[in-house]
Amino acid sequence: MAMAFLEAIQKRRSIYGISKEQVGSDSELKNILEEALLHTPSAFNSQSARIVLLLGEQHDKLWEITTETLRAVVPADQFSSTQEKMDAFKGGYGTVLFFEDQSVIQGMQQQYVTYQDRFPTWSEQSSGMHQYVVWTALRLHGYGASLQHYNPLIDEQVAAEWDLPETWKLIAQMPFGKPTAEPGEKSFQSVESRFKVFE
Numbered sequence: 641m642a643m644a645f646l647e648a649i650q651k652r653r654s655i656y657g658i659s660k661e662q663v664g665s666d667s668e669l670k671n672i673l674e675e676a677l678l679h680t681p682s683a684f685n686s687q688s689a690r691i692v693l694l695l696g697e698q699h700d701k702l703w704e705i706t707t708e709t710l711r712a713v714v715p716a717d718q719f720s721s722t723q724e725k726m727d728a729f730k731g732g733y734g735t736v737l738f739f740e741d742q743s744v745i746q747g748m749q750q751q752y753v754t755y756q757d758r759f760p761t762w763s764e765q766s767s768g769m770h771q772y773v774v775w776t777a778l779r780l781h782g783y784g785a786s787l788q789h790y791n792p793l794i795d796e797q798v799a800a801e802w803d804l805p806e807t808w809k810l811i812a813q814m815p816f817g818k819p820t821a822e823p824g825e826k827s828f829q830s831v832e833s834r835f836k837v838f839e
Contacts, residue, residue: 655784
């Protein structure tokens, strides 16, 4: 069991070549996200994570919004590479949006005053764990994914387009789809320089 878990960790990579071909059912996708929300830890069990799954035209719309937002800030003579990236993300099957509910964090700060300055950091850490759980689970399900951060540029438009609560802070975007290309070799720093054991 431990080896299977470590193998799953090894298979999770940033995969940018993705297609709209479906892998499994949408109900299985929803189940992955529900399980991640239920069982990924958060400080004081605050459960501040929020997730939005965009499929079909809604997925396409997100990357159209992002493209037009970036077009306004990226110089025209440098936009072709940005357009290629946006087209690649839009070419996927769906996108998972990760949020943290600031009202929950503020409530925890009021309830536990001694730790109030730590809750924003703990919230980010919990979000990172949610992203990692979902990313790894998607890979095991047969999807490739990558993690993107076009916030805060797209925050207001995303909230308005999908009528999301004002307290939901966008943290990351994860486009996914059936892999059309495998990732390249990954280089590693020596474990010896990063890991110490004292016995």
